[in-house]
Amino acid sequence: MISLILLNGGVGARARTAGPKQFVKINGVPIVVYSLKAADEVAEITEIVLNFPPGHRDTLEALVRDYAIQTPVKYADAGQTRQQSVALLLDQVTNDDVLLHESARPIVTADDFRTLINSDHANVGFMREISFTVAPVDPDTSRVTGSLERSRLRNVQLPQKFNLDDLRRGHEFASASGTHYTEDATMCADAGIDVFFVEGSEHNLKVTTPGDVNLATMLLRREGDENV
Amino acid sequence: MSKTALITGASKGIGLETAHRLAASDLDITTVILMARQSDDFDANYAALEAEVGDGVTLVRSIVDVGDRDALIVAIGELYEAHGTIHYLVNNAGYTNPVPIHQVDFADFERTMAVNVYAPFTLVQELLHLGNRFDVIVNIASTAGINGRSGWLTYSASKAAVINMSEVMRDELKIYGTRVVCLSPGRTATALRRVLAPEEDPSTIMQPQHVAQVIETMLGPTGQYVDQQNVIVRQ
Numbered sequence: 110m111i112s113l114i115l116l117n118g119g120v121g122a123r124a125r126t127a128g129p130k131q132f133v134k135i136n137g138v139p140i141v142v143y144s145l146k147a148a149d150e151v152a153e154i155t156e157i158v159l160n161f162p163p164g165h166r167d168t169l170e171a172l173v174r175d176y177a178i179q180t181p182v183k184y185a186d187a188g189q190t191r192q193q194s195v196a197l198l199l200d201q202v203t204n205d206d207v208l209l210h211e212s213a214r215p216i217v218t219a220d221d222f223r224t225l226i227n228s229d230h231a232n233v234g235f236m237r238e239i240s241f242t243v244a245p246v247d248p249d250t251s252r253v254t255g256s257l258e259r260s261r262l263r264n265v266q267l268p269q270k271f272n273l274d275d276l277r278r279g280h281e282f283a284s285a286s287g288t289h290y291t292e293d294a295t296m297c298a299d300a301g302i303d304v305f306f307v308e309g310s311e312h313n314l315k316v317t318t319p320g321d322v323n324l325a326t327m328l329l330r331r332e333g334d335e336n337v
Numbered sequence: 338m339s340k341t342a343l344i345t346g347a348s349k350g351i352g353l354e355t356a357h358r359l360a361a362s363d364l365d366i367t368t369v370i371l372m373a374r375q376s377d378d379f380d381a382n383y384a385a386l387e388a389e390v391g392d393g394v395t396l397v398r399s400i401v402d403v404g405d406r407d408a409l410i411v412a413i414g415e416l417y418e419a420h421g422t423i424h425y426l427v428n429n430a431g432y433t434n435p436v437p438i439h440q441v442d443f444a445d446f447e448r449t450m451a452v453n454v455y456a457p458f459t460l461v462q463e464l465l466h467l468g469n470r471f472d473v474i475v476n477i478a479s480t481a482g483i484n485g486r487s488g489w490l491t492y493s494a495s496k497a498a499v500i501n502m503s504e505v506m507r508d509e510l511k512i513y514g515t516r517v518v519c520l521s522p523g524r525t526a527t528a529l530r531r532v533l534a535p536e537e538d539p540s541t542i543m544q545p546q547h548v549a550q551v552i553e554t555m556l557g558p559t560g561q562y563v564d565q566q567n568v569i570v571r572q
Contacts, residue, residue, distance in 0.1 A: 136511075138509060142512075144510055146513075174466075175465075175466060176465075177465060177466055177467060177469075179468055328441070329512075330511075
């Protein structure tokens with residue numbers, strides 16, 4: 110039995126949408142529904158803990174009801190940062206292991222969750238090779254400061270799976286060291302916890318811009334065609 | 338795996354013929370629910386079907402006027418509780434009272450929309466809210482929904498709505514792997530056709546069993562290759 114933490118509290122600053130990006134529609138369906146529906150198909154997921162943008166709990170509860178999500182859903186307030194949001198969500202978890210996902214990644218499948226659940230590793234997430242070169246720079250002086258070896262870098266995707274105690278330790282480490290992390294796998298790795306990756310999919314798009322909405326719509330329509 | 342099929346307008350015509358075919362099909366259907374208003378035809382035709390079906394198939398009768406939304410919602414809840422998942426839904430019930438625009442009684446227009454549009458919508462939405470996962474939904478539209486025809490304003494408008502509603506359902510329900518089929522039969526020898534064209538000799542046009550045969554095909558594996566748009570069935 111495992112809990113799904115679904116990050117859903119961002120306010121859509123980058124997507125430049127009229128409302129919170131969780132309610133952006135992909136192919137006419139609110140984006141958060143895709144993750145909820147995929148999780149609902151996985152028997153091992155016995156609870157979903159999700160947060161909501163301020164003032165939007167009712168909207169989210171209505172979606173959970175209208176789409177007949179059978180898995181019990183708990184709600185948590187969104188934090189000021191992603192890291193703080195995860196910490197608030199962790200307080201609601203009752204299982205020893207958690208899956209971590211974000212609603213801005215609608216092209217997730219039940220099999221993606223199962224791949225992580227079935228992994229022998231306690232802490233594991235989807236990552237993807239990067240097809241471009243990344244340079245370390247000093248943004249203040251616009252100076253390139255060295256080089257990075259592409260083959261030893263990965264694009265961090267979601268979902269991820271963590272042992273709850275390990276993830277809590279990762280967050281304690283981040284708080285104690287005063288370091289701000291934008292995701293949890295590297296946070297836990299910095300805390301000295303073993304974290305592994307499995308190969309992700311190039312389709313695992315994070316919807317952050319209006320162009321991404323169009324791209325995700327196209328990808329989901331095509332996947333739907335293939336599935337039926 | 339045993340499947341359940343629900344057919345509306347099942348007391349006669351295309352709905353009844355569809356029930357006959359599905360009760361004898363190789364689609365693993367073990368429960369066939371016939372939904373229609375109370376009528377002598379329904380009594381007689383249901384009894385005849387009961388006498389005909391094999392041991393492996395359970396017939397269920399749901400007596401409700403699908404145009405009565407409140408009653409329909411109650412019936413759907415009871416059926417879902419008693420029989421569980423509806424895998425195949427055939428939205429076949431239809432109503433028409435063809436008159437020119439000058440003579441359209443608004444209440445009758447509302448009745449047409451209630452039976453032809455709001456009933457299939459309500460069946461699908463209520464079942465989704467209950468957590469039902471459909472394999473295939475077949476919405477019966479009409480060629481009269483593709484091209485409007487003088488004297489058939491209310492019927493043509495309602496069937497055009499069914500065609501477009503089906504396209505939206507097809508897109509939105511893809512996330513469940515549900516196929517949504519929209520069938521538009523042309524002239525078919527049904528009671529409804531007799532209202533639309535009372536002078537016509539029914540033996541000269543397409544028969545309900547022909548449409549039922551296409552419905553069965555669309556529900557089965559072959560259907561997935563031809564369900565991407567409104568499917569026209571005509572002689």
